[in-house]
Each structure stands twice: as structure tokens, then as C-alpha cells.
Amino acid sequence: MQLISCPWCGPREEVEFHYGGQAHVAYPDDPAALSDEDWARFVFFRDNPSGPFAERWSHAAGCRRWFNAIRDTRSHELLDVYRMDEAQPARTGTS
Amino acid sequence: MTAETTSGSSPLGAWTARLAELAPAVRVTERPFLTQLTLRVRDAQAQAAIGPALGVELPSTPCSFTRGTGPHGELEVLWLGPDEYLVLARPGVQQSLEDAIRAALGDAAGAVVDVSAQRTTLALSGPRVRDVLAHGCAIDLHPSAAPTGTCVQTLLAQAGIVLLVSDAGRDEFTLLVRSSFASYLAAWLIDASVEYRMVPA
Known part of the structure; x- marks a missing residue:
């Protein structure tokens, strides 16, 4: 089991965390103007890269705060964690 | 409003x-009925104003707690x-403590909620x-990694707990657990302690 570094609590066991899908999916500016297809694309369509992937995680059993993490989907290794109000660290190949 | 009974369980x-x-x-001893307020x-600025009202500053670093004595007796403020x-x-000061915090909060955005029944407290x-x-x-x-004043929210035997290092040197811990998980955790503690129990001669 790997340790995940919560931006608030520090390194904790993976079981304390909860996965929250792709990060940085912007809510549509004008949702009412979206066609059904565009809406479906916003709700259901996500990137699926092989390699570093920016995701949301929640420290569910600890401080219960959401944060962003960059995870390598090939090795399941968490490469970076950053708070919601922090900019995404520069890394090539991230979505 | 529910009527307060003198004898709770x-x-x-x-x-x-x-x-x-x-x-x-x-x-292991239970410290039942402690006043617990979520803030x-x-x-x-509002955080700083609450310190003097309680008699203890709010913890500024994550995963720590502060302890002090104020108008409402000895109290601890945990970083969650x-x-x-x-x-x-101490038990029974829910209302006066809530009023004091609300007064210190003033017009600032915030919330104070009485959650005393949510968890029970164990002194270990x-x-x-x-x-x-x-x-x-x-x-x-270990005292070098978790000195006195550490407060972590984590899992103990898969049950969510808040663990306070009350005194690292004297091996004193305080554990908060949800009321509905308390008997499970007590059973687990007894089971986990089997190998350390004194065997009757």
C-alpha cells in the first residue's frame, strides 16, 4: 500500500483517501445553452491517458478536504499533490 | 427543545x-458526556477573536490541538x-460555550454546532x-514523530477516530470515536490487548 501525501495532513495510508475523477473539468459557462450531446460530453466524457493524469482526491478518513493529485496511470504512483487553490504543477503529458 | 435529563447513558x-x-x-477509561462543539x-481575524473568549488560541498548524483554561474551565481545541x-x-457547558463563541464571532461568517452526542471520548x-x-x-x-499536542484524524481498526497525543512522555492519549462505533472499538481494544494482559498466577 502506498502513502498519499495529503496537502494538510501529510503522508497517510491510501485507504484513508477517496478518488474523485479527473481534475480541472470546468463547469460550462452557460449550461442552459448546451445541447444534449455537449452536456453528455461534459458529464460523462473524461480523458484516459496512459501516464500522468490530474485527478481529484479526498482525504475521506482524515481532514475530509479535496485536493488535486497527479497520478501516473501506468504505475499508480502519485507524482504530485496540490491544493485546490494552487496551480497545477507543470508536467508534460498531463491532461 | 428536548428536556435535559440528569442521568444519561x-x-x-x-x-x-x-x-x-x-x-x-x-x-482505558471513558470520559463521557464531554461538551463538543464544531466550529x-x-x-x-475572527479566528484570533475567538481565542481570548475561550481562553485558548485556535491551533494554527494542521494536525495539532491546543489546551488551556478559560471562563469555561479547561478545554481543548482540535484542528479538524x-x-x-x-x-x-467539561460536560454541561454546551450552551454557555456556544454563546461565548457566537459573541466572539460577531458578524464574521462561521458556524458553531453542538455535536456532543456525536462522539464519545476515551482516555488511554x-x-x-x-x-x-x-x-x-x-x-x-513515537514521541519524536507524534509529540504532545498532536491531533490526527485517522482509522483505527477501520473505524474513524480522532487521536490526541495528550502527553507523549507519560504515554497518555485521548481518542474520540463516533458513538455508534464505540462498542465495536471497545471490543477491538480488548481483543488487541490480550497479549499484553497480566496472566493470573
């Missing part, structure tokens, strides 16, 4: 004798999140307390 009231049998390796406040705190005080101590906790908790509790 605590989540671990029925476990007192069985928990007492774990001594001297581990001493949500983000504004730094960047804008979330838990105030622990004894020479083997770290060994027992290590059976179900991955947090490093």
Missing part, C-alpha cells in the same frame, strides 16, 4: 469493567481542517498503549 457505560481489566498494560471559521475546529470542554494510557494502537492504526506514534 454513555455509549461505553456498559464496558467500564471490561476495559478496566486491561490495566496495567493499558489503562467552522475561515476569517483569520483548515477552517474547522472541535472544541472539547499505560506502557503498552502504543503497541495496542499500532495493531490497527498506521500513524507513527
Whole structure:
């Protein structure tokens, strides 16, 4: 089991965390103007890269705060964690 | 409003004798009915104003707690999140403490909620307390890693807990657990302590 570094609590066991899908999916500016297809694309369509992937995680059993993490989907290794109000660290190949 | 009854029943009231049998390796006693208030406040000025009202400053670093004595007696303020705190005080001061915090909060955005029934509190101590906790908790509790004043929210035997290092040198810990998980955790503690119990001659 790997340790995940919560931006608030520090390194904790993976079981304390909860996965929250792709990060940085912007809510549509004008949702009412979206066609059904565009809406479906916003709700259901996500990137699926092989390699570093920016995701949301929640420290569910600890401080219960959401944060962003960059995870390598090939090795399941968490490469970076950053708070919601922090900019995404520069890394090539991230979505 | 519900009528206050003088005699409540605590989540671990029925476990007192069985928990007492774990001594001297581990001493486990429930501290029932403590006043517990959840405090949500983000504004730094408002956070600073609440300190004097309580008699203890809010913890400024994550995963720590502060302890002090104020108008409402001895109390502890636990860091639960960047804008979330838990105030622990002696039983029965829920209303006066809530009023004091609300007054200190003033017009600032914040919330004070009485959650005293949400959790019960266990005082743990004894020479083997770290060994027992290590059976179900991955947090490093060595005094160098978890000094006095550490407050972590984590899992103990898959049950969510808040663990306070009350006195690292004297092996004293305080554990908060949800009332509905309390009897499970008491049973687990007794089971985990089996190997440290004194064998009758």
C-alpha cells in the first residue's frame, strides 16, 4: 500500500483517501445553452491517458478536504499533490 | 427543545469493567458526556477573536490541538481542517460555550454546532498503549514523530477516530470515536490487548 501525501495532513495510508475523477473539468459557462450531446460530453466524457493524469482526491478518513493529485496511470504512483487553490504543477503529458 | 435529563447513558457505560481489566498494560477509561462543539471559521481575524473568549488560541498548524483554561474551565481545541475546529470542554457547558463563541464571532461568517452526542471520548494510557494502537492504526506514534499536542484524524481498526497525543512522555492519549462505533472499538481494544494482559498466577 502506498502513502498519499495529503496537502494538510501529510503522508497517510491510501485507504484513508477517496478518488474523485479527473481534475480541472470546468463547469460550462452557460449550461442552459448546451445541447444534449455537449452536456453528455461534459458529464460523462473524461480523458484516459496512459501516464500522468490530474485527478481529484479526498482525504475521506482524515481532514475530509479535496485536493488535486497527479497520478501516473501506468504505475499508480502519485507524482504530485496540490491544493485546490494552487496551480497545477507543470508536467508534460498531463491532461 | 428536548428536556435535559440528569442521568444519561454513555455509549461505553456498559464496558467500564471490561476495559478496566486491561490495566496495567493499558489503562482505558471513558470520559463521557464531554461538551463538543464544531466550529467552522475561515476569517483569520475572527479566528484570533475567538481565542481570548475561550481562553485558548485556535491551533494554527494542521494536525495539532491546543489546551488551556478559560471562563469555561479547561478545554481543548482540535484542528479538524483548515477552517474547522472541535472544541472539547467539561460536560454541561454546551450552551454557555456556544454563546461565548457566537459573541466572539460577531458578524464574521462561521458556524458553531453542538455535536456532543456525536462522539464519545476515551482516555488511554499505560506502557503498552502504543503497541495496542499500532495493531490497527498506521500513524507513527513515537514521541519524536507524534509529540504532545498532536491531533490526527485517522482509522483505527477501520473505524474513524480522532487521536490526541495528550502527553507523549507519560504515554497518555485521548481518542474520540463516533458513538455508534464505540462498542465495536471497545471490543477491538480488548481483543488487541490480550497479549499484553497480566496472566493470573
